[in-house]
Amino acid sequence: MTSTTRSSTPEPARQTLGEGLNTWIANVRAGDIGSLPVILGLIAITIIFQVQNDRFLSAQNLTNAIVQMAPIAFISTGVVFVLLIGEIDLSVGAMSGVGGVIIARLLVPDGNEINWVLALGVAAIVAVLVGGVHGWFVTKLGVPSLIVTLATFFMGTGVVLALAGQQGLIRVQDPTVIGIANTFLSDTIGWLVAVSAVAIYAISLFVTDRANLAQGLTAGSWAAFGGKVTMAAIVAFGTVAITNADRGLPLVGLILGVTVVVWLTIAERTKFGRHIYAVGGNAEGARRAGINVDRIKISCFMIASFMAAFGGLVLASRLRSVDNSAGGGNLLLNSIAAAVIGGTSLFGGRGKITNAVQGALVIAAVESGMGLLGWPSDRKFIVTGFILLLAVSVDTVTRRARQTSGRA
Amino acid sequence: MESTPLLETRGISKRFGSVQALFEVDLKLHAGEVVGLVGDNGAGKSTLVKSIAGNHTVDEGTVLFEGKPVTISGPKAASDLGIEVVYQDLALCDNLTVTQNMFLGREETNRFGLLSEATMQRQAAETMKSLAVTTLSSVSQNVARLSGGQRQSVAVAKAVMWNSKAVILDEPTAALGVAQTRQVLDLVKRLAERGLGVIVISHNLHDLFEIVDTFLVLRLGQSIGSYTKTETSQQEIVEAITAGQLSHVPGQDSDEIRNES
Known part of the structure; x- marks a missing residue:
């Protein structure tokens, strides 16, 4: 019964500092630790590397870090959406390659090149369609997202190889596209x-x-x-x-900031975003509340593929070329790791869009720090693995804390 | 009570294949009344509720709401009429707050399409207050942190928040401790005082005797009868549940139905 009478008893008031602190401490105790671990982790990483090499916090290194983390952060933003509904997308790396190679191919100045806006539009449409296909297989056929996106990961890798042409590398010459990551x-x-x-x-x-x-x-x-x-x-x-x-x-830093704010607003301040969290928390409950669960899931897969292609564009811009290994390597792993390290739960329903940027920062910091110290790739992988394991363990432990407090 | 019932079923029958899950069940629920729906496992309680809520289509019989025959095609149609069902699993989202759960699927937005968080929070708090749910310290806490009784209260509040007229509660006290059961029973009484019709499914006759006005006893898909609380005893209800006279023996063997869930 929607009551419209205003209640009179609770005094409209701001909390005092003490009350605010108490609320916060109670939340942490109950396992709502928010961004605390990732921020502490970033501080620790910074101290460790800065002690070993004082160029770590240099202006040049930090500026580079922003440009380097951007592609991962973009892709990871989309990954957060699929993780929120309790699904996974293993094809984001390949999709970024496909997005990049489509744009590069369409912009080759061979007389058939098209306007950069159109090229980006084509890549975006392809990405959204791929995401729709993922969503369709997952929701309508009930195929696990792990398998569907593993399949499209293979296909995407093939498409990149095919479209990269015989030299295996397409140079990007369009000034606007190059400008994205180099302005x-x-x-x-x-x-x-x-x-x-x-x-x-x-x-x-x-x-x-x-x-x-x-x-x-x-x-x-x-x-x-x-x-x-x-x-x-x-x-x-x-x-x-x-x-x-x-x-x-870096211009790309500004673009990243705006993009994250837009997605954050959609996720936390709109009905659509609220329904994403509801589907991730209790799909059956969401369905009974009249939410079209399939539609929400399909939309999240579309967002993931779209953001992956966006990341591919930024990567193409930064490297000024797209080669036949685009979207390969550890791009996929880094993108998923970033979301998880940032604090997004693999169990669905919990996480924030900003986790993507926080996690990408951690990964970029580790890579850049180890690069400065001249560490070889083998150790980079091992360290990144440890950080990921630590992040997931923190998630699992706090999840248990939440369940215990839920019964208290 | 000779007024028009809020909700009435006349001769509802439902078959699943060869199994007669419901046979000509009549139910009457008046505004402000609490009906206890009792029966052994497989007696057809859930089937009856699902038929009313539109999750099942009935084979025969009619459902009347406020005296008018209605066809309820699904949960949404039931909500639109003002019938809400709170199932045993409550269907709450643990990762959302009390307010967010109560407004799930019916969120209020401002002119920019953004959620009006504060408005919803105030309304949720007011609903809780009007139902005298005092055990909840804040409507902005996550449901994951609530006890079983509090969760039940949230689920009930969510159901009655939307001008609903009839509420069906499926085993609302099944998993609760003594104090929490108390809260929920009090809440049911308040719903009736507010003029809602309430159907409570429960195995706990002791609890039911405290809150209901009438019992409807089902056995093997058939209505054994309606008993007014003041004119019956726990013993009579138990006898009706276990050995009530059937008017119709479906198939050759009534055991068929007992085995159906």
């Missing part, structure tokens, strides 16, 4: 980006708090508000300050 914003624009990002964040926090207060609910303390905005400011201004000391804020 650095001027110092002034960098600062403007930082100012706008912090302002938008502060306004959205303030609006949320005000909406809560207007409904007679408690809002976070002013200290929490100030703390969050300060943290955001440190990250935003710190990034711009560091990158400005080098070549400037």
Whole structure:
């Protein structure tokens, strides 16, 4: 029964700092640790590598790290969506290769080249169709996503080989496409980006708090508000300050930020996003609530493939070419590892879109740090493996903590 | 009670293959009344509920809602009429908050298509308050953290939040401890006080005697009879459940039905 009368008893008030801290501590105890492990991990990684080589925190290295992590972060953003519904997509690496090779092929200046917008559009449509096929097999036929996407992983690898042509490498010459990963914003624009990002964040926090207060609910303390905005400011201004000391804020970093905010908003502030979490939490419950579970699942597979192709575009831009091994190597593993290291659960229903960026940062930091130390690839793989194992263990242990507290 | 029943079934029959799961069952539920639906395993309680909720199509008989014959094609159609069923597994999403669960599938959005989180939270809190669910400290906590009784309360609150008129509860106290059972029984009484018709399926006659107005006893898919609480005893109900007179012996052997789940 939807009651419309306003309740009068609860005092609309902001929490005090103490109350806010208590809530937070209670959440951590119950296993809602949020981004805590990944942030602690990043700090640890930074200290370890900085001690061994003081170029780790240099402006040049950090600017490079942003460009290097971008493709993984884009792909991983899509992976989070499929993990949220409790599925997996093993084809994202291959799909990024397919996306890249389609774009490169269509842009070859042989007289038949098309406008870059069209080329990107074609790749996007192909990706969304592939995602739709994944979703169809998973929802309508009931084939496990692991197998469906393993199959398309093989097919995608074949398509890349076929489309890469006889030389096995297509050079990308379109200036717009190259510009995506090779443009650095001027110092002034960098600062403007930082100012706008912090302002938008502060306004959205303030609006949320005000909406809560207007409904007679408690809002976070002013200290929490100030703390969050300060943290955001440190990250935003710190990034711009560091990158400005080098070549400037990479354009691809800005694109990544905007993309993540868009997906984050969709996932957390729209009905569609809420339904994704519901399907991942309890598909049968979601179905009984009138949610079209199949439609949600198919959409998530489409998003994953789309973001994979997007990552392929960024990779093609960064390397200025697409070769017949595009999308291979450890791109797939890194993309899935990033989502999991960032804190997205493999069991569905839990995770945040920002996990993708956090995890990609960890992977980029480890790779860049070990690169600086001159470690060979063998050790990189082993260390990345350990980090992944650690991240999944943390997820499993906190999951158990949540279940225990659920029965308390 | 001679007024028009809120919900009525007349001669509902349902066959699964050769098995007669329901045979000419009549049920009457008035507004503000609690009906206890009892019977042994396989007596047809669940089948009857699913027929009312539109999960099964009936072979014969009619369902009347507020005196008018209705065809309920599915859970959605049942909700639209104002009939909600809370199944035993509750169908809550552990990873969502109490509010998010209560509004699942019916979220409110602002003019930009973004969720109106605060508005929904206030409404959820008010619904909880109006149902005197006081054990819940906050509607913004995850359902995973709730006890069995609290979860049942959330599931019931979710069901009655949407102007529903009839609520069917399937074994609401089956997995609960003493104190939590108490909460749920009180909640059922309050639903009736608010004018809802409530059907409670339960094996626990002791609990039912506390909350129901009438019993409908099913045995082997048939209605043994309707008993007014004040004119019956636990013993009479038990006898009706186990050895009630059948008007019709389906097939050759009534054991057929007993084996059907």
